[in-house]
Amino acid sequence: MGEFGIGQPVRRKEDVRLLTGGGEFTDDINLEAQVYAAFVRSPHANAKISAIDTLAARSMDGVIAVYTGQDLVDAGVGLLINDANYTNRNGKPMHKPTRQVMPVAQTRFVGEVLAMVVAETPAQARDAAEAVEIDYDVLPAIASTAHALDEGAPLVWPEHGENLVVHWEYGDKDDVEAKLAAAHTRVRVDLVNNRLIVSPMEPRSASAEYDAASGSLTVYTPSQGGRRLQMMLARGLLKMAPEKVRIISRDTGGGFGIRSKMYPETVMVAFAARALGRPVKWRGDRSETFVSDYHGRDQINVAEMGLDASGRASVLKVETLLNVGAYLSENGVRLPMEGGGRIIPCMYDIPDFYFSVKPMFTNTICTDTYRGAGRPEANFIMERLMDAGAKALGMSREDIRRRNFITEAQMPYKTHLGFTLDSGDFDGTMQMALDAADWTGFEARRAESASRGKLRGVGLATFIEGAGSRPVEGMRMRFEENGDVTLFAGTYSHGQGHETVYAQLVNEFLGVDFDKVHLIDGDTATSPETSNGTFGSRSSMVGGMGVKRASEAVIAKGRKIAAHLLQTEAERVVFENGVFRAQSSSVTLAEVATASRDASKMPEGMALGLDESVVFENDVENFPNGAHVCELEIDPETGILEILNYVAVDDCGVILNPFIVHGQVYGGVMQGVGQALTENVVYDASGQLLSASYMDYGMPRAAHMPMMEALFNVVPAKTNELGVKGAGEAGACGAPPAILSAVGDALSHIGVSHIDMPLTPEKVWRAIQEASAVKAA
Amino acid sequence: MHNFNYHRAADVADASGKLTSLEDPKILAGGMTLLPTLKNRLAAPSDLIDLAAIADLKGVSVEGDEVVVRAMTPHAVVAASAEVQKALPALAQLAGNIGDPAVRHRGTIGGSVANSDPAADYPAGCVGLDATIVTNKRKIAADDFFLGLFETALEEGEVITSVRFKIPTRAHYMKFRHPASGYAVVGVMVAQYGSKARVAVTGAGPCVFRLSEMEAALEKSFAPSSIANIKVSAEQLMGDIHCSAEYRAHLITVYARRAVEAMV
Numbered sequence A: 001m002g003e004f005g006i007g008q009p010v011r012r013k014e015d016v017r018l019l020t021g022g023g024e025f026t027d028d029i030n031l032e033a034q035v036y037a038a039f040v041r042s043p044h045a046n047a048k049i050s051a052i053d054t055l056a057a058r059s060m061d062g063v064i065a066v067y068t069g070q071d072l073v074d075a076g077v078g079l080l081i082n083d084a085n086y087t088n089r090n091g092k093p094m095h096k097p098t099r100q101v102m103p104v105a106q107t108r109f110v111g112e113v114l115a116m117v118v119a120e121t122p123a124q125a126r127d128a129a130e131a132v133e134i135d136y137d138v139l140p141a142i143a144s145t146a147h148a149l150d151e152g153a154p155l156v157w158p159e160h161g162e163n164l165v166v167h168w169e170y171g172d173k174d175d176v177e178a179k180l181a182a183a184h185t186r187v188r189v190d191l192v193n194n195r196l197i198v199s200p201m202e203p204r205s206a207s208a209e210y211d212a213a214s215g216s217l218t219v220y221t222p223s224q225g226g227r228r229l230q231m232m233l234a235r236g237l238l239k240m241a242p243e244k245v246r247i248i249s250r251d252t253g254g255g256f257g258i259r260s261k262m263y264p265e266t267v268m269v270a271f272a273a274r275a276l277g278r279p280v281k282w283r284g285d286r287s288e289t290f291v292s293d294y295h296g297r298d299q300i301n302v303a304e305m306g307l308d309a310s311g312r313a314s315v316l317k318v319e320t321l322l323n324v325g326a327y328l329s330e331n332g333v334r335l336p337m338e339g340g341g342r343i344i345p346c347m348y349d350i351p352d353f354y355f356s357v358k359p360m361f362t363n364t365i366c367t368d369t370y371r372g373a374g375r376p377e378a379n380f381i382m383e384r385l386m387d388a389g390a391k392a393l394g395m396s397r398e399d400i401r402r403r404n405f406i407t408e409a410q411m412p413y414k415t416h417l418g419f420t421l422d423s424g425d426f427d428g429t430m431q432m433a434l435d436a437a438d439w440t441g442f443e444a445r446r447a448e449s450a451s452r453g454k455l456r457g458v459g460l461a462t463f464i465e466g467a468g469s470r471p472v473e474g475m476r477m478r479f480e481e482n483g484d485v486t487l488f489a490g491t492y493s494h495g496q497g498h499e500t501v502y503a504q505l506v507n508e509f510l511g512v513d514f515d516k517v518h519l520i521d522g523d524t525a526t527s528p529e530t531s532n533g534t535f536g537s538r539s540s541m542v543g544g545m546g547v548k549r550a551s552e553a554v555i556a557k558g559r560k561i562a563a564h565l566l567q568t569e570a571e572r573v574v575f576e577n578g579v580f581r582a583q584s585s586s587v588t589l590a591e592v593a594t595a596s597r598d599a600s601k602m603p604e605g606m607a608l609g610l611d612e613s614v615v616f617e618n619d620v621e622n623f624p625n626g627a628h629v630c631e632l633e634i635d636p637e638t639g640i641l642e643i644l645n646y647v648a649v650d651d652c653g654v655i656l657n658p659f660i661v662h663g664q665v666y667g668g669v670m671q672g673v674g675q676a677l678t679e680n681v682v683y684d685a686s687g688q689l690l691s692a693s694y695m696d697y698g699m700p701r702a703a704h705m706p707m708m709e710a711l712f713n714v715v716p717a718k719t720n721e722l723g724v725k726g727a728g729e730a731g732a733c734g735a736p737p738a739i740l741s742a743v744g745d746a747l748s749h750i751g752v753s754h755i756d757m758p759l760t761p762e763k764v765w766r767a768i769q770e771a772s773a774v775k776a777a
Numbered sequence B: 001m002h003n004f005n006y007h008r009a010a011d012v013a014d015a016s017g018k019l020t021s022l023e024d025p026k027i028l029a030g031g032m033t034l035l036p037t038l039k040n041r042l043a044a045p046s047d048l049i050d051l052a053a054i055a056d057l058k059g060v061s062v063e064g065d066e067v068v069v070r071a072m073t074p075h076a077v078v079a080a081s082a083e084v085q086k087a088l089p090a091l092a093q094l095a096g097n098i099g100d101p102a103v104r105h106r107g108t109i110g111g112s113v114a115n116s117d118p119a120a121d122y123p124a125g126c127v128g129l130d131a132t133i134v135t136n137k138r139k140i141a142a143d144d145f146f147l148g149l150f151e152t153a154l155e156e157g158e159v160i161t162s163v164r165f166k167i168p169t170r171a172h173y174m175k176f177r178h179p180a181s182g183y184a185v186v187g188v189m190v191a192q193y194g195s196k197a198r199v200a201v202t203g204a205g206p207c208v209f210r211l212s213e214m215e216a217a218l219e220k221s222f223a224p225s226s227i228a229n230i231k232v233s234a235e236q237l238m239g240d241i242h243c244s245a246e247y248r249a250h251l252i253t254v255y256a257r258r259a260v261e262a263m264v
Ligand SMILES: Cc1cc2nc3c(=O)[nH]c(=O)nc-3n(C[C@H](O)[C@H](O)[C@H](O)COP(=O)(O)OP(=O)(O)OC[C@H]3O[C@@H](n4cnc5c(N)ncnc54)[C@H](O)[C@@H]3O)c2cc1C
Pocket: B026, B027, B028, B029, B030, B031, B032, B033, B034, B035, B051, B071, B072, B075, B097, B098, B099, B100, B103, B104, B106, B107, B108, B109, B110, B111, B112, B113, B114, B115, B119, B120, B121, B122, B158, B159, B160, B161, B181, B182, B183, B184
């Protein structure tokens, strides 16, 4: 409706506040009489802890307390848990080692928290942390995903006898292998999905305050929604009643999946605040976030696909190694099965499928969800396979995809792992991207580049996502005396722009002025009881539908009140543009809201107030999808690669705000560009993190990307009334395979079809050198 | 960061005096290198002597056959200077490609040269453009100034006041940026002074160095083909997680040739 309703490119409400320094991030919060925490971190990837001497630290200026793992054991603090439950086919359950908040006997990765100092000033806390003496018996360590399952590799959990967490399988291996062997054409790809530093702009931080009189604890921390953290901290860790623990995130500078997790430092800050009766504050620095924030991706995939002569794929085998780090984080181990598993084999209808996943422990920080969480990995596998299939059969890359797409006629389409795709026009979406990128005119551009000595390539990637996981979420709507409407959401906007989009929805459904709608989120004291937070591109559906349901309930109630005020029947009252009408008489929503506070104006028996509290629950997720085309040029003499053109066509269903969705696409593509070109976590053989600062870890820069074109092919989701599909993670799914496809195209004439990410100039140069040497021989 | 005393030097003599009289002092210029080192607690000087208030140490000028850049001049000023762009465009271009805008507006030539970071650009500019490093005590030829990894000819109490670049017949700088830091993985300054040539390489070795074989070849014939096949040994070069020594060696030849190509 109008310029602020659904589909309008409304400028983000929150931006002026955020861009002018008005945000309130955790480090901006200072509590009366607060003291400061600093952490002692392990310098070793694997070592027995023989002694921790805190005496010197304790006697230093300003030091209030020093805690070690033993103090937590003595205080009865609980464990950091993982509730995944996979079993080997032989019935053996997965290996689930316990994780102490601070380990007592052994450390298993560089950066692990082993002790905490609390002091009057941050500098005193740091000085004292350096004075804590720990005796280590250093053990051999393993960091490599490729080698952690080798015979004789150092063991992260020796009592378990191997680094394998579980061998999870889907499908009939023998049958799939027989079919692969019998296939007309069989293609194979060997892929490394590189490990990434997630890099939210705000470093991880926490402040906590305990009120002894009421026995209540308040923790300020960046998050993606506090309810789960509240439950974990209260029930599992500090053994308190959940209602006595409050988690507040005012503003959060990026989440990307890793800010939804419970970390040892948060527990420690809360524990110390309670133990000391003084507010405790910790702001991690960038070096700490490198070694102690969970990392992303880190898989090795070997995949094979069997095709007939026409390019129709009928059989698929995917074997995945997943590096989960030293412990089981909350979701890391689930990603291939429950993240990527939702969609694999992605947009393609492939009847026979065997899927093997081997998560493994290594002496590294845990991996966990990172923008896309398993779906970029799954799409990467399938897109590399499709390109390989096209090459093997001499088909075009668009034709082979077209040949294998799940069609709208096949929908609802049940995926191998039990999800149901409701909608999507995969061929149409791909065609839009090809047209926008002038795919058919490419050869002329290739020739022009060649005349300048450059190798030009164009790449195509199509992808599908599963968005809106755990589709249940609460929403409260409150009518203020001045006519404003306040929403209390269980979702939590940490950059996504919910203040704007939810206000658009209220404007659309209730006709309330955009500026009169306010959002309160990120506080467990006010958010709805049922609250999961924001992750997995879920808020447009679960939050948006919450606003819709609440609005509907308000209208239903409002009609009764309006009917009473207008002296007619509710059935005769229509609601439109914020006004209840019955023939020629009318009353506004604001007037109804005012009347609802006055018993004398209310129908008999009706409770006062117009406020609503709803829980939206859906059976299913939604399935955003898209097609990206990337065109680039390689300098064969240096291996330097330059992206020249990028087109993203996304089907995120109904677009609530194209301005915001474009932002999501650009950001996601940029993170995909980072993974494909510059970003890579490097551990050395002893488990030291070499890429531990932005001087060593290659974040993508604006210069890595030309202006990109983002277009939409709107196919409304059939499974929610708004028709929305998630938009947050698509870019990160599309960019890596689109770029790899383009590089494969640029180098195909010399026989290079795949280079592992990141495609650094040296790797590209070496691939060219090696291929040329082979050709010359 | 550990505690330190902060001083704002009134002039170079004041700075020099404090440098010799205080316990463990350090000069603070743009702070782009020094401050992160302090924040990471890798250094703990007792005193910082800030040169920011010394007006004499700022600005660029062309004096005869030299471009003079005073020590506290930020890279952005050098890059944007119409005088430098006219007299020595290669230097303006070098300065304009250092790091990112924030770094270029804070980082100074004095700090860069004093630091002798193996990956910094100015050392290649200094050696390639036959510069003289002027301090409060003496003048040092760039060829004698850069001694090794983070090591220079500067002595205790010595403050760089300016760098004087000799204006060449023509010159060009080519840089391969480090994908993470933006520093030079390989930076090559090629300059022609009449019948003489200079080729200075930064980023690849422990400190800036000259390639005499290329210089001799260019002095015979200042053409790309003269050096296109001169291979550089990887043996003395550095490698890191982004670029191996072998790749750096390869890039030196390519970038030197391209620098010449850009001039002829
Ligand atoms: C993110 C980033 C990217 C960068 N990228 C590049 C790049 O691409 N190329 C490049 O060349 N550089 C790069 N730099 C370095 C930067 O350009 C500065 O040149 C460098 O940081 C030093 O200059 P400064 O003025 O900041 O010196 P400071 O950090 O203040 O000082 C550095 C050292 O020099 C000493 N010193 C300073 N001035 C004098 C003086 N006049 N006399 C004697 N000693 C002195 C100080 O005591 C200190 O030891 C980068 C830096 C950063 C942080």
